[in-house]
Amino acid sequence: MIGAGSMEKESKMNCSIASIVDCIFNSLKEYVYISDPYTYEIIYSNQALNQLYGKDLVGGICYKQLQSLDKPCVFCTNDKILGNGHKPYQWEHYNSQLKRDFIVIDRIITWTDGRDVRFEMALDITESKKSARAIARRLEFVEMVKRLSSRFIGTISFDQAINDSLADIGMLCDAHRAYLFSLNYDQGEMSNTHEWCAEGVTPQIERLQALPLSLFPWWIAKLKLGELILINDIDELPEEASKEKEILKSQDIKSALVLPVFMSNQLTGFIGFDNVKDTALWTEDDLTHLRVVAEIISNVMERDKALEDLTRYKILAERTREIIFFIGMDGKIIEANKSASQFYGYSRRELLGKSFHDLTKKSEEAEVNPQRPPYNPKGVAYETVHYHKNGSSFPVEINLQEAFIGNEKVLVSVIRDISERKQVEEHLQYLATHDYLTSIPNRYYLEDTLQEVILEATAATPGALLFVDLDNFKVINDTFGHAEGDKVLILFANKIKQMVRKGDFIARLNGDEFAIIMEDTNLNEAKVIAERFLIEIQNEEIIIQGTTLSLTVSIGIAVIDGSINPQRLLSYADIALYSAKEGGKNRIVIIQTDEEKITLSESQSIVLMIKEALRLGNFLLYFQPVYRLDGSLIHYEALVRLYDHEGRIVLPGVFLPVAEKFGLVSLIDRWVVHNAIDILKDNPEMYIFVNISASSLGDEELLKTITNYIKQSGVEANRIGFEITETTAIKDLPRAEHWIRKLKEIGCKFALDDFGVGFSSFTHLHLLPVDFLKIDGSFVRDLDSDYTKRALIKAMNAVAHTLGKSTIAEYVENEQILSILKDLNVDCGQGYYLGMPSPLEQIL
Known part of the structure; x- marks a missing residue:
């Protein structure tokens, strides 16, 4: 009876503890669940998590309920928390079922019944991720505005500047087409004057000339009111826009955004962006950015029209927002617009007859009756500092052009206040020279500073x-x-x-x-x-x-x-x-x-060579061909070499072990991948495989860098492949599988190198989605005399083919070995008999 009472008391205590735990966890906004780490059964889930999934999750299997999978997650952290002394493990996860981002904390805890269970708490960070992406997009926009500003005051033609700007804007906003239309009220028509199209999108500019304005009554009416036209889905256009809807559908447009362009308060055209491959969802940030761009282009068009009128009709365009001076060849201001008077604080009468040079000095320092031209005008903008009448200074950008008023040659000065741009440039300069995390200078800043210090240093100081x-x-x-x-x-x-x-x-x-x-x-x-x-x-x-x-x-x-x-x-x-x-x-x-x-010790000398090679580009790539045994070339393996201080080639067997030891091999891998992709860009017929070291498999940033570089390069991903050794893959199978799957998702191929060295990989081979198995050369080298190795290769080949993978035999050194490999039905070969490693210029 005593034992039974104790058990009953303990059971009640456990229930009480469970109630307290339930109360605590249900008060949290974070998502919490507890599961058996061995059976994956969910034994507890808090209210927040149940509400998120719309059901009680207890009793279900975690990977089925939470991830909609039919087997344990490949990213499961059980291996990281089991047996680690109940220490927490924190990681980030994107749940494809919920389409949300989370920070997750996992750990093993002791449950109320005394057993070890898996505790997981997740914090939803989706909105903060979106905010980070929005900030990055805003920074891209600032950089684009900087390019637009430079472009419109540069020496390229106005048409070229518009075309380049439409390309910039269209790509930033993920549009498929960007265009500018000009309205001609006298003729009652409008024409597409400039157009940019994304790759694969059919241009429309030739068929969009001299279109009657009567075809766009709803469209023009809205634009005249200064409204933008936002069409997320063409099918949702109102009945009164039926004419516009018909024309847009004839161009396969699914979404469109149109902004008015005004000159002197009159609608003179519009800028448009559309999507033809799919519908677009324009964000508020997109709309804000594009309004700014439309205003910039409006201002630029207004400025250019004003300058044309000034030259032709000898008048100032008083409505332009730009600061404009007419300057005689003696350097004196002969006319200025209202913007100039307002900006500098002088009346028009005070400006006339004043030396243009005086604007670069405080009023008390101004020259008396100067007789020299302001600058030698080349049509190239330059920057300087000007002064307001009150003595305050500000940076300006000046573009001087020659023009004629009657027969008299004058200079037209278009001035722009660049205070805000300077602030942006200073911020960008800071970002380029400082470490984002610690806010102290980065390596680039260090090298510049070191150069200055070395110039001043001596043995005495x-x-x-x-x-x-x-x-x-x-x-x-x-x-x-x-x-x-x-x-x-x-x-x-x-x-x-x-x-x-x-x-x-x-x-x-x-x-x-x-x-x-x-x-x-x-x-x-x-x-x-x-x-x-x-x-x-x-x-x-x-x-x-x-x-x-x-x-x-x-x-x-x-x-x-x-x-x-x-x-x-x-x-x-x-x-x-x-x-x-x-x-x-x-x-x-x-x-x-x-x-x-x-x-220096031998390893120090090698480290020195590697470091200098990374800085100075003293690596080079050799390429060894891989052939199908029927004689057709399938790809090249890229093999890295290094130049020493005397220009001699150092083989990887000398420097790669040292690079591994001192943590430099990931940097070498990065160099090899970048250069291989650059070679593929220049040689569209080539296919290249590169080796990835064990150290690099642990570098998630390197994986992101490689993925992004492949996407940005324009090279088809199936032309670049990667090799990892069998021992590397088996040593850290989850990480190897992660790398392989991430790169194969974008279309890359993979080979498992040195296969068969220990046969440990047979157990896990089906988990690695590689395309090729490279049979280690130790099995191939004596194939003509060793029948045991023939049997082993035959077995490896059979397993590979069963799993849908091709085989590559290494060390194919003679005709006899090649013949045996053909008899064994091996797919491909690599070795000195088939082709020596050679520099690029020898294989092209």
């Missing part, structure tokens, strides 16, 4: 270049996530700012590497600061998600004495840093920069 690297930072990122890692980097950057002297230059190189330039500093002073930095970082504890950590740093120091160029000095600082890390980390290494005395 030296400086020092310090490279500082957080030891084991990757562990922080992998354990706590990139968001926490970013916080650590910000704290670290702030700590460096506190430690250095006033005037020292700090920059973030990449990842967890920082640089410090110290001027007027001898080696001992630099070493003392570095040692103090080493100690303070080691003694400072940081707390991440409740875990207290101590950090250490490695520091490399190179002396700046004016004798070495920036690239070489950066390389030496790199060597010093890598030596510190190679020596055990948490230490300082100083490298002598005397070219005659410096001695």
